[in-house]
Amino acid sequence: MSLEPVRDDTLDADGNVDPQAILDLLGDRVLDIEEHMNADIAVVVRPDTVEETLLALRDEAGFDHCSLVTAQEYEDRYESIYHLKQYDDPTNEVSVVVPATKDDPVSQSGNAAYRTCDWHEREAYDLVGIEYENHPDMRRILMPETWQGHPLSMDYDQDRPQVVTLGQHDNPLKDDIRDEENDTMFINIGPHHPATHGVLHVKTVLDGETVANVESDIGYLHRCEEQVCQNGTYRHQIMPYPDRWDYVSAGLLNEWAYARAAEDLADIEVPEYAQVIRTMGAELCRVAAHMLALGTFALDVYGDFTAIFQYAFRDREVVQNILEELTGQRMMFNYFRLGGVAWDLPEPREDFFELTRDFLDGLPGKLEEYHDLITSNEIFQLRCVDTGILEPEVAKSYGATGPVARASGVDYDLRRDDPYGYYDELDWDVVTEDGKDNYARVLTRMQEVEESAKIIKQCVDLLEEWPEEERTIQSNVPRTLKPENDTETYRAVEAAKGELGIYMRADGTDKPARFKIRSPCFSNLQTLPEMAQGEYIPDLIASLGSLDIVLGEVDR
Amino acid sequence: MATQTLPEFISEITGLGSFGVAGEFVAAIVGAGIIGTIMLTYTGIAGPWAKRKITAAFTDRYAANRMGPFGLLTIPADALRLLSKELIIPERVDRPAFDLAPLVVAGSALFAFAVIPMGSLFGINMQIADPEAGLAYAFAVASIATLGLTMAGYASANKFSFMGSLRAIAQNIAYEIPLVLTGASVVIFAGSLQMSEIVAAQTISGGAEPLFSIAGLGIPPWFAFVNPFAFVLFTIANIAEVGRNPFDIPEAPTEIVAGYQTEYSSVYFVLIYLGEFLHIFLGGAIAATLFLGGPAGPVLPGFVWFTIKIWGFFLLTQWARSAVPRVRIDQLIEIGWKGMLVLSFANLLLTAVIVGVIA
Structure with a gap:
């Protein structure tokens, strides 16, 4: 059941993705084509054209579902892959591959196109070490804020001590959350709370009994x-x-x-x-x-x-x-x-x-x-x-x-x-x-x-x-x-x-x-x-x- | 109908009465000790054992069945366990208030039992005092508990506790008015605030006319039969007043951890818990006195009937706990101010008019 009509000019008569049409749509933004077993086409684009590429694919080719952002490090480069699908037909898949250079792994964020990129890119930054430009909130997500290095990157030293004392750890009560002007109240729901179904930490700002702001803090159960x-x-x-x-x-x-x-x-x-x-x-x-x-x-x-x-x-x-x-x-x-x-x-x-x-x-x-x-x-x-x-x-x-x-x-x-x-x-x-x-x-x-x-x-x-x-x-x-x-x-x-x-x-x-x-x-x-x-x-x-x-x- | 109260009985049989005021004082203390012990025993049974067993029955489980027959030895075991726990007092709590709050919560309920006519056992009337303003006293003392909750929440220096106490205040104000107003409609019927008079007005042996007779058996004019509408209103307000499901907003375990009692441990926790259970029994006792003829009932002694009635109310709260979802704080306040208050005023007005026309 479609909620908005999907443009079908990138689909062939059977409703499958027409790779040539995708290439035409993206034009010279495409640097190269890769082979992904699941995707109809995997296009390689420059790190500074991620946003426009994703927007084009979303708005003009109907790829409204960003399943996943995968980040990984190769010998010669970093790479982020945006796995795009269509909610109407998830067999229509396109991968957008974004390489980033080894010494300056910066890539544009896909947040403008898909809100889900927020957390996925934070995870990529946290574990692999790629930084995303224009990301609204480029912080670690699974590791503690005080963690050193990126665990899935190639030069990560596992033997280095990562002891984080309580004082060093991000303190939710630090001054910047205390707002003297405002009459809101900051409250930590979790990580030990009867309603969080596990170790979830919800940073909540309350205005009376009304929730003014919520932020989930995850990673307490990260087991690699x-x-x-x-x-x-x-x-x-x-x-x-x-x-x-x-x-x-x-x-x-x-x-x-x-x-x-x-x-x-x-x-x-x-x-x-x-x-x-x-x-x-x-x-x-x-x-x-x-x-x-x-x-x-x-x-x-x-x-x-x-x-x-x-x-x-x-x-x-x-x-x-x-x-x-x-x-x-x-x-x-x-x-x-x-x-x-x-x-x-x-x-x-x-x-x-x-x-x-x-x-x-x-x-x-x-x-x-x-x-x-x-x-x-x-x-x-x-x-x-x-x-x-x-x-x-x-x-x-x-x-x-x-x-x-x-x-x-x-x-x-x-x-x-x-x-x-x-x-x-x-x-x-x-x-x-x-x-x-x-x-x-x-x-x-x-x-x-x-x-x-x-x-x-x-x-x-x-x-x-x-x-x-x-x-x-x-x-x-x-x-x-x-x-x-x-x-x-x-x-x-x-x-x-x-x-x-x-x-x-x-x-x-x-x-x-x-x-x-x-x-x-x-x-x-x-x-x-x-x-x-x-x-x-x-x-x-x-x-x-x-x-x-x-x-x-x-x-x- | 002047009956002998428990202290009077004690001073008579022990001869304490001959020592004047001092003797009466000692007799009163002994009487209070007896009543207090009975109520605390009920609470002791209710908390560690009955509550578990009742909930288990509602939820297809066994619960306490390892220690002693029917798991009854859980009661002393739990008492020992709770008393031997470490008392943790957080650093920034407001000391005197933090320490006093559990006493206020538990004490306020116990004080109110002073005027409750619990019926007679072996010819002894189990009532400490029977003042003319008995009902007003019971309501007044019972609502001191709110002060205790406020102290507990405010002094704990914990945001969850604080929210819990704010909720408790809002809830108690919203539901105390309907509670007292519905109680007042009974006073109009009975024509007295004195507890023994209210009971007498509902019992045939106390001089009341039977409501109607079935096969020669007179059905007593319990106010629950005379005005079931008021009884339902009173029961709902009562459940809210004692903070049980679906109105357990001040604690709301899944929302604000444990509300005002979040920071309490060990003996303080036990005291708060005792207070809560005492309040449930007190709620049941007041409801029984006002609407169910107090200790009245056939065959069995009055005190047994009274016990059955307050345990019945306890069972009701546990039933609700197992089966009814909790309302939200704003919905609770809405029900209180827009629903219960209006209905209880209507009830009071109607009762006054009807009683005025008939009498």
Whole structure:
């Protein structure tokens, strides 16, 4: 569902990107063309023409979604890549590659075109060391302000001590935040606060009970996940880590993001049978993740460990049991393998199907109970309807995806729009709501649980009837994977929170040269100020809850 | 109907009465000690044990079940644990106010129990005093708690505490007026502020006419039956007054951490918590006295009925805590000033007119 007509003169008759038209559009701004496996075309532009290039692509070619900004350092240059997509058709992809010189790594900011560049470029500056001109707020984002050097740059000395004392660390109460003239109050919500769902620090300026300004301070849970993956081999050593990004039961969805990117990079086929198992497992994870989102959101609005929180956890427990049967683990599944899954369904298969079917049969009744208890509660509606409004245009500019975007009427779901797994063979719908508020986000998640249940049911039916001799769980994958030198790809899947993508560049070895995670929570969290400013503190808390962030995924 | 109060009974059986004023004073202290102990025992049961068990029942869990039968030994274990915790007093707190606040919060509720008629147990009337302005005294003393919350929030030198105390003030002002006005409508019915008179006006044995009879059993004219509208209003205002869900704005755990009690630890924390639970029981006690015939009830002794009624109110607050979302501060104030206040004035006016016409 398009909210503004997309200019289609850069698309061919089938709706695909016409690379020549893009080149014509950008004219002599294009220095060179690169090959990216995912993108229709990857153009290299000068660092001082980034803004106009991005604006041209956004306004005249309809690339309204900046998925990710990847920064990396080569022997001879720095490079930023803007991975652009279209919300209407995410298979239309263009990469804008911006090289910067080694001794003066400065590049123009893409903020004027996409607001989401704000945080992505800050991260690039923080970890790699590229500076972005005209950036509104060029500060570190994951590392402490006092950190020395850029951890992912080539000359970074890991042995150098980085002890930061409390006094040296950025003190939120330092004088410049105290405003004698104004009668506002600065308050730190977090990093230890009952409502931040992890270690998030929200610097809040209050005018009475009204939120005047919000700024999220992240990085408390940064565990160098990207670098850890760069030090692991493609075949086996990376797969355990995705479980730890979004660790609240969305493990298989994360694993799929890596599997999809790596399978694309190394050109690995996945047997259909394994795809069905993957689809079923991923949807079970989505159900579990949405139940947790619902429970914790209720916690934020209700205020205590209330009935609905416990009910959601009780029902999520059933899903966890099914996943444990399937994968042998409750949270850190490590079940996917490149080219398939680790093992077949547990024997006896009938018991597993029965367990799953029992859950699916009970689900509608439970959802009805939830609706009775929360969505139809008048006080709940009073609290959630028309609070935390996120306009669709704003959501797109911030690169919001998943239920957050869909609750604002942005019809974007990679399972349908960029099909993978077994999704396009199954009968299900993408849920959108046009309420744009906290209430719509709750409704979206609850309906998505229903849709996931539909998918799981079809998968179970398929698996039950699958002929025994055709149950191939893994394709033949070499023991050591060495994708060709200089192949690059960005591949995303629809995780519980939105578009979870992986950018990987191979350098001919068995480990990725650059591994970048596009976390949906990272982009979604950026929208918080838009939703919370001018509202009351309780609405700020509710909006934060409705974003359903997991700090493990935001900070990586 | 003049009944013997608890101190009078004590001075009579111990002979303290023969020592004049000093003897009466000692008897009063002993009486107050008994009532205080009973109420603190209820609170001790409610806080570490009953609250957990009730919430667990609402949320499909077991809760305390490891220590003793039904986990009852959790109560002494928790008492010991809480008392042995380190008392952390932040550097910049306003000392006397910070230390006094927990006492004020807990004390104000205990003081109000002095005039509550708790019924008789083994022929002893469990009421410390029965002044003519009993109801006014109860309301007045109970609202001193707001002062305690303000002190706690302001003296803590913490922004969350401060916001919590500001919210507490706003909320208590908004809901105290409807509370007192609805209470006043009962006074018009009963024709007295004296607690024993209000109870007597609701009990058949106290001389009141039965509301109506079913199969020869007279239904007592409890004011909750006579004017259910006022009872509902009073209960809502009462829940807001004691700061329970959906009106637990001053604490609002997910918003302002723990409100005015954020900086309190150890014994101070226990005192504040005791105060909160005492206030819930006090809210229940006043509601029971005004609307549910106080300790009146068939077969069982009055004191047992009274206990059942205040625990019923406690159960109600816990039920709300499990199932009802919290309203926002501005919505709370709106409900208070635009809804409750108007309705309680209407109720008072109507009651006055009806009573005036009939009587």
